[in-house]
Amino acid sequence: MRFLFFGLLALLCLPLQAQSWQERLAQPPAGSQVALYVQPLGQGQLQVAHNADLLLPPASTQKLFTALAAELALGDDFRFDTALEGLGHQQGNSWQGDLRLRFSGAPDLDRPQLVSLLRAxxxxxxxxxxxxxxxxxxAFGGYERGPGWPWDNxxxxxxxxxxxLxxxxxxxxxxxxxxxxxxxxYVPPHQPVSVTSKVAAVSLEEQQRRQCGLMVDRGPANHYHLHGCVTDQRRLWPLNFAVNDTGAYVQGVLDQELGRQGLRLSGKIRRQDRAKGQWQPLAVLHSKPLGKLLAHMLADSDNLYADNIAKTLGRQSGLAGTFALGARAVRTTLKDKAGITLAPATLVDGSGLSRDNLVSARDLGAVLAFLAAHTELASYxxxxxxGISGTLKYRHSLTSPPLKGNVQAKSGTLNGSSNLAGYFTAASGQRYLFALMTFGLAPGSDEEAAQRQLTDFERELLNALYQAG
Known part of the structure; x- marks a missing residue:
């Protein structure tokens, strides 16, 4: 009996055996659908195609399609130009005639750069x-917000x-x-926007009772009205507002900077596209090269960069760039230059912000396979x-070994969706591509608990794939 007792005690003290990837995949977060696609990039034996053709919202993993298409169609050295042009002539210290600023959607254009054109x-x-x-x-036409973008965001x-603009x-x-x-x-005085505020500070209990939150109404000419409530648990709430009227915003900035630079304008600052006449180039600004723009776009998951780049791809048709033309250009470029056919996937913007986008894990895998064969590309x-850089630096599922510093991937998160698409090196030393898409996530009444469940699922599944590969 004594030997049996110690034998049972020894068994109880052994660590529990880690779940296999199949077992973990069979236990997704409550109510969710999961698609997983894993392929070796060398001699590895692990291959997974679980719901790999299921169409799900890609969220920001869609930026992989946009980045690769832009790089193949435009080249890493492509730059956006912002030009200052004149119609008329210089007479002494005066320009007799109109000036125009011709914008191209350069996503990195800032106020100091605009000032440099005025100084010219x-x-x-x-x-x-x-x-x-x-x-x-x-340069762009159509709507400035994509189809399927949530109105309340x-x-x-x-x-x-x-x-x-x-x-x-x-x-x-x-x-x-x-x-x-x-x-x-508080809004900095140099910002040409106006804000009114009627926000109540309440206790957490009162906020939960009233089910109130901070709300923003957008008005014309970049006027915003804040109302609703915030909890009194924080003294300062940093806020960032998306410009509502881009023309009015640029006009307001220019009005300020003309005065600061000592330039007197007798006429008005106004929007006019394609004004006729023999316009003379006076100065031009170049954006950073496309390769650097893509590096920022992927690392920080920058939606504006992705959508402006996609619209610029659409401009190659000779028409003003739109969301629809950009999405078509992405599909056509990937098919013609990379042999990737996105069907029956649906793309409607360049960022993945729209809920109307639908792609499969296999689609993401096709782009990843192409990038793995062309690692010199900025898109790779x-x-x-x-655990080290960009949007993965603080992703809780990836901050511990063996995943930290090992997984190289694009993340994608929308309400109800959490995706990862990239690469990892398995315990065997073999390299793999993977696309993991989780959809139908519902936080319910306990958002923190739901997030922990998702984090645990993602960490444990990727750890199991690491061991199996």
């Missing part, structure tokens, strides 16, 4: 403009309008602070590294 006038000795300053945004910066990421930083049992809103090199 002063370098030519021009301090007076006897005419109008025209804003030409004809349009005031936040990850839904910033994809416009040819892009400046400072079409985003304004502000803050809401708690003062004397009330709230005070720009992928974040688990």
């Amino acid at each position: 006038l002063k370098d030519k000795g021009i301090t007076r403009i006897q005419g109008d300053l025209l804003l030409d945004g004809s 349009l005031a936040v910066c990850y839904s910033a309008p994809a416009s040819s 892009t400046l400072d990421h079409n985003c304004v930083a502000a803050s809401l602070s708690l003062e004397n049992q009330g709230t005070r809103f 090199q720009g992928l974040p590294l688990a």
Whole structure:
């Protein structure tokens, strides 16, 4: 009996055997659908195609399609140009006629760069403009927000309008602070926006009882009205507003900067596309090369960059870039230049922000396979590294060995969706591509518990794949 007792005790003290990937895959987060596609990139034996053809929202993993198509169609050295042009002639320190700024949707254009174009006038000795300053945004057409973008998120910066008139990421930083049992809103005075606020600070219990939150109404000419409530557990709430009227925003910035630069404009700043006449080039700004723009887009999952780049792909047809033309250009380019046919997938924007996008894990796998064979591309090199960089730096499922520093992937998160698509090196030393898509996530009444369940599922499944590969 003594030997039997110690034998049982020894068995109880052994660590529990880790679940296989099949067992973990069979236990997805409650109510969700999971698609998993895993393929070896060398001599590995692990291959998985679980719901691999199921069409699900890609969220930001869609940026893989946009990045690769842009790189193949435009080349890493492609740059966006923002040009200052004149119709008329210089007479002394005066420009006799109109000037125009011709925008191209450069996603990295900022206020200092715009000021440098104005200073180019002063370098030519021009301090007076006897005419109008025209804003030409004809590079893009159609809507500035994509089909299927949630209406209640349009005031936040990850839904910033994809416009040819892009400046400072079409985003304004502000803050809401708690003062004397009330709230005070602050927006930097140099920002040409107006905000009214009627926000109550309440206890967490009161917020839960009233089911109230912070709400933003968007008005014309970049006016915002804040209302609703915030909890009194924080003293400062950083806020970022997406520009609502891109033309009015650029006009407001230019109005300020003309005065600061000592340039007098006799006419108006106004939007006019494709104004006729013999326009003379006066100055031009170049964006960073496409390769660097893509590296930022993938690392930070920047929606504005992705949508402006997709619209620029659509411009190659000779028409003004739109979401529809951009999505078609992505599909056509991938088919013609990479042999990747996205069917019956649905693409409607470049960022993956739209709920109307639908792709399969196998589609993502096809792009990953092409990138793995062309690792010199920025679309491959720009992928974040688990626990180290970009959107994967703090992804809780990937911050511990053996996944930390091992998984190189693009993440994608929308309400109800959580995706990962990239690469890992297994315990065997073999390299694999994988696409993991989880859809139908519902936080219910306990959002933290639901997030923990998703994190545990993702970590344990990827660890099991690591061991099996």
